[in-house]
Amino acid sequence: MDLALLRTFVTVHRAGSFTRAAALLGLSQPAVTSQIRTLERQLGRPLFLRQARGVTPTTIGDELAHKAAPHLDALVEIAETGLDEASSVRTLHLAGPPEFTAELALPALTELTGEDGQGLALRASFGNAEETLEGLAAGHHDLAISTARPRGALLTATPLCDEEHVLVASPRWEARIGSDKLLCEGAPALENFPVVEVHESLPFVARYWAAVFDSRPAASGTVIVPDLRAVLACAITGAGLAVLPRYLCATALGCGDVVALLEPAVPPLRTYFLVVRTGTLAMPHIARAHEWLLQAATDWS
Numbered sequence: 001m002d003l004a005l006l007r008t009f010v011t012v013h014r015a016g017s018f019t020r021a022a023a024l025l026g027l028s029q030p031a032v033t034s035q036i037r038t039l040e041r042q043l044g045r046p047l048f049l050r051q052a053r054g055v056t057p058t059t060i061g062d063e064l065a066h067k068a069a070p071h072l073d074a075l076v077e078i079a080e081t082g083l084d085e086a087s088s089v090r091t092l093h094l095a096g097p098p099e100f101t102a103e104l105a106l107p108a109l110t111e112l113t114g115e116d117g118q119g120l121a122l123r124a125s126f127g128n129a130e131e132t133l134e135g136l137a138a139g140h141h142d143l144a145i146s147t148a149r150p151r152g153a154l155l156t157a158t159p160l161c162d163e164e165h166v167l168v169a170s171p172r173w174e175a176r177i178g179s180d181k182l183l184c185e186g187a188p189a190l191e192n193f194p195v196v197e198v199h200e201s202l203p204f205v206a207r208y209w210a211a212v213f214d215s216r217p218a219a220s221g222t223v224i225v226p227d228l229r230a231v232l233a234c235a236i237t238g239a240g241l242a243v244l245p246r247y248l249c250a251t252a253l254g255c256g257d258v259v260a261l262l263e264p265a266v267p268p269l270r271t272y273f274l275v276v277r278t279g280t281l282a283m284p285h286i287a288r289a290h291e292w293l294l295q296a297a298t299d300w301s
Contacts, residue, residue: 003075006068008035009047013065014137014154014277017054024138062153070279073139090285091121095135096145098126099228099248100163100272105145108296109289120285136275142286143293144275156281157273158290161297164246165208165268168258169193170238182261187213194222194240196231204243211268232258245270247300272297 012021012032022029040047047061057065096105101124112120127135129148136144137154149157169177173193182189187209195205195217202217209217223239225231232249235242236257252258274293281287 002039003072005035005039005042007072008032009039009061010065010069010072011138012036012048012055013057013061013069014139016056016137020054020138066153066278069277070282073277073280074283089119089121091123092143092285092289093123093125093141094143094145094289095125095127095132095141097128097132097147099245101126101145103248104296104300105293108293112289112292120289133275136277139277142276142280142283143289146273146275147270149273150275154278155275156278157275158294160272160274160293161300162269162271165204165243165270166246166249166253167208167212167241167243167261168232168235168249168253169241169261170236171256171259172238173241174259174261177261179261187215187217190241191218193219195219196223196225196234196240196242197221198224198226198228198231200224205241207270208243208268211266212262212264 008021008025008027011024012018015021015024018029018032018036022032025032036047043060043064045060046058047064048055048057092109094101094105094109106122106124109120109122113122125135125141129146132141132144132146133148133150133155135141137150145160146157177189177193195202197203197205200221202221205217205219209215223231223234225234228244228248231242232244232252234240235244235249236252241261246253249258253260274290276286276290281290
């Protein structure tokens with residue numbers, strides 16, 4: 001069987017579209033379609049069901065992808081790193097949300113990059129859950145950290161840790177709100193106070209309000225900045241209330257730069273997943289990084 005046909009097939013399977021696969025492979029869409037039809041003729045079975053938007057693999061297509069993809073990934077890695085024993089450093093491509101990846105995951109993995117014979121090079125990229133999982137499926141990443149559990153059998157997800165969310169503000173806002181009033185009135189006590197968030201939809205605040213107050217936030221964002229570290233910086237300066245992961249604001253809480261306005265008995269949590277393409281844990285450097293992160297995560301929750 002022609003390896004070029006298999007490579008095209010696996011790319012289509014991961015991309016879910018002839019068009020996206022063609023862009024990833026640097027081929028025209030007709031060329032990709034022709035290669036898939038050739039492979040289907042050789043096998044005597046259909047591999048994809050054509051739909052209005054993209055394609056869906058048949059049972060045979062799924063089975064072939066799960067058997068072939070890990071071996072093709074290994075061949076690509078051999079081609080990229082070469083066979084020279086001097087080039088023994090393996091490169092791990094990691095993707096995930098910027099704050100969590102930068103603050104927790106990367107510091108843990110850099111322990112594998114020292115001069116102690118571990119032989120691991122790191123390449124990291126940031127993105128939201130959808131971007132990260134699409135990149136992983138397309139073969140751009142080896143490991144992905146995601147707040148969404150992927151569907152289907154192409155990607156395998158393992159729970160990594162739970163992230164606790166905290167409602168914080170600078171001490172001067174705590175004095176103006178009043179802890180007793182907040183405990184008695186709940187969300188209405190916060191309606192007239194400014195909010196710092198990562199998006200106009202107030203994803204962190206809305207999630208917190210739903211979990212703790214069983215309501216929707218009435219306030220709109222005063223400062224919107226697409227990085228939780230910047231949200232923390234703005235909260236410290238008194239720009240407004242913010243909902244942040246505890247790992248990110250623990251130091252600021254400890255030194256009094258911000259205070260927790262509430263400490264609910266059951267705090268809102270968000271689960272992170274460590275995701276790989278099914279079968280790629282057979283590669284030692286991916287398996288090692290995967291296990292290392294799972295061990296490190298026992299101290300994060």
